[in-house]
Amino acid sequence: MSTHIRSLWALPAALAAMAAGAQTPEPRMECNDGWQGWWNRGEHFCEIRETTVPATGSLTVEAGPNGGIVVIGSDRRDVLVRAMVQAWGDDEDEARETAQQIVVQTDSVIRAEGPDSNRDSGWSVGYEIVTPRDTDLMLETHNGGIVIEAVRGELAFETTNGGVKLDDLAGNVLGRTTNGGVVATLTGSTWDGDGFDVSTTNGGVVLHVPSEYSARLEASTTNGGVSIDFPVTVQGRIGREISTTLGAGGPLVRIGTTNGGVRVDEY
Numbered sequence: 711m712s713t714h715i716r717s718l719w720a721l722p723a724a725l726a727a728m729a730a731g732a733q734t735p736e737p738r739m740e741c742n743d744g745w746q747g748w749w750n751r752g753e754h755f756c757e758i759r760e761t762t763v764p765a766t767g768s769l770t771v772e773a774g775p776n777g778g779i780v781v782i783g784s785d786r787r788d789v790l791v792r793a794m795v796q797a798w799g800d801d802e803d804e805a806r807e808t809a810q811q812i813v814v815q816t817d818s819v820i821r822a823e824g825p826d827s828n829r830d831s832g833w834s835v836g837y838e839i840v841t842p843r844d845t846d847l848m849l850e851t852h853n854g855g856i857v858i859e860a861v862r863g864e865l866a867f868e869t870t871n872g873g874v875k876l877d878d879l880a881g882n883v884l885g886r887t888t889n890g891g892v893v894a895t896l897t898g899s900t901w902d903g904d905g906f907d908v909s910t911t912n913g914g915v916v917l918h919v920p921s922e923y924s925a926r927l928e929a930s931t932t933n934g935g936v937s938i939d940f941p942v943t944v945q946g947r948i949g950r951e952i953s954t955t956l957g958a959g960g961p962l963v964r965i966g967t968t969n970g971g972v973r974v975d976e977y
Contacts, residue, residue: 782861
């Protein structure tokens, strides 16, 4: 039988947040009996570990080899790190023992260290992080998705196998996924910052744009189509590559894929 524990670290983290007068979003990441991860046999163990670290203006997270990353900007003055530690093995005791060997580091780089995995046992650590809105990010994972919301800064990210969801960002955004779709939602009347450049190799891309938004827009695909659901004057190969000015123009917003469709819609 699977075991799920919420770490007692959550209490001091919550008290620290209250003392800072922070508005912390409700947790999204929870251990779930119905969820299946990288194991396909035996038993698994899951716990949520919470801690807070000082805000330094930048955040680096390395979630490889297995685990996703969620970063949410808020009014906090510190950084809340929620790590979902999962382990699996032939029986519950083996899974629990593996989890106890996993150490989540929160110094200069947020990352996890643990025992070697094999065919019958292994582990993963995913992260949900609540940070001040003005924070530079460098995020990397191999098998897991990336979500970033309400953050402004130098935002760089990369994943190999996982989807990407972006909402209400600003600054300079540069991100890639190899196998996974991209959904991005722009906010405001124009891009606030240097630009936005996000792409995937195998997957579709959807960009939600506010009505009366101003920007330079480039959208492209190699094997697929590009569609925009509102009138624009375009340059490039119709159906595969579009370059256009939205409204009064502005910083460059670029999206693209190699194998998949691209859709830009207005809301």
